[in-house]
Amino acid sequence: MSSIIIEVCDLDDLKKKKSITRYYEDLKDEVTTYLKYGAFTSFSTVCPHMGGYVSLVDDVSEIKRCKWHGREFSKGGEVLNSKAKICLTHYETYVRGDKVFISYDR
Ligand code: FES
DSSP states (O other): OOEEEEEEEEHHHHHHHHEEEETTTTTTEEEEEEETTTEEEEEEEEOTTTTTEEHHHHHETEEEEETTTEEEEEEOOOOOOSSSOOOOEEEEEETTEEEEEEEEEE
């Protein structure tokens, strides 16, 4: 297994914008990275059901929802309103120096 490490942005940019959504060719995925209560989270915006767009809908609980069929995902990516076991992809997110990175094991 190998890890992919990708620079997302400057930490100051993320603090100003609150979230950054971007497509990463290396991951073949569009990812939203956000800072909440001092913690960083990154998740795929591509729904594991049929590829609908997933976005953060509740700032407090950090629930995400797909715009196509309404599946909701927990802070950690588990499906909340379906018996489906597939999870929304989350990426490890961390800061080194003044940069934000995500990583993913393949
Ligand atoms: S594509 Fe997201 S719930 Fe169906």
